[in-house]
Amino acid sequence: MAEQYSEIIAGDRAVIDTLRSLIDSRIVCNMEIPHSKLSWITLLLEIRRIGNEYHLSIDRVAGFESALSKSQDKQVSFGFTDKGGVPSKFNARVIACQPEEILSELPKAIYRIQRRQYFRIDAPLGTEITLLTQFSTEREKAKVKNYSAGGVAFFFEKRLNFNAGDLLTDIHLNIPEGDKLISFHIPKAAIRRITSDSPYSGKPICAIEFIEISGQTRNNIIEHIFRQQRVVIQRVRT
Numbered sequence: 393m394a395e396q397y398s399e400i401i402a403g404d405r406a407v408i409d410t411l412r413s414l415i416d417s418r419i420v421c422n423m424e425i426p427h428s429k430l431s432w433i434t435l436l437l438e439i440r441r442i443g444n445e446y447h448l449s450i451d452r453v454a455g456f457e458s459a460l461s462k463s464q465d466k467q468v469s470f471g472f473t474d475k476g477g478v479p480s481k482f483n484a485r486v487i488a489c490q491p492e493e494i495l496s497e498l499p500k501a502i503y504r505i506q507r508r509q510y511f512r513i514d515a516p517l518g519t520e521i522t523l524l525t526q527f528s529t530e531r532e533k534a535k536v537k538n539y540s541a542g543g544v545a546f547f548f549e550k551r552l553n554f555n556a557g558d559l560l561t562d563i564h565l566n567i568p569e570g571d572k573l574i575s576f577h578i579p580k581a582a583i584r585r586i587t588s589d590s591p592y593s594g595k596p597i598c599a600i601e602f603i604e605i606s607g608q609t610r611n612n613i614i615e616h617i618f619r620q621q622r623v624v625i626q627r628v629r630t
Contacts, residue, residue, distance in 0.1 A: 406496055415438060417474075418622065423431070436451075484496040484499045525558075539565060559582055563578040576613055585598075
């Protein structure tokens, strides 16, 4: 299914302002060469004026120059999630690969994908979810596969009599972060789907969507995800 865009940011000033916001926020981007399986995690560094034109400076990544040499049009695609949890993307043409940076032309437009989507990350080891079902007063606990500010996917125990559409309440998402455990409380969620098989553990996976959550809790999850992304980029760069 094709992506649906809720907003297209176009025009030099609007594009530059948006890119500067990404740079200032140190938001991690996924950079890929279209129509290939090649992708890298990187950062946007700055907008630089060279002569009468503006260019985008991108943090250099190993292996990119060699891979780009096989591309005829030198186009790359960038995907990121802003602080509001909105997935976005843009394309740009690379003009130079230098020792410390990649230079590209500014994109013509930045596309913001529909707001109901949230960036999802794999759960670190030890991430768990506890919850109440509409059929029981005892709390259930499960290991989490991945999560976002909009929902969670967890490994489904066959003893749990869940079905798509069931409501879950008093949910606690517990995630290790550094040397501490952080917890997010979600008052209510709905089961959206249950897979019949999982290649990860041999167990089915249950995907739930948050249908009651405070704005502060959602923002806290988004901020946590950005912190996790920064950890990933630091590991890649060392």
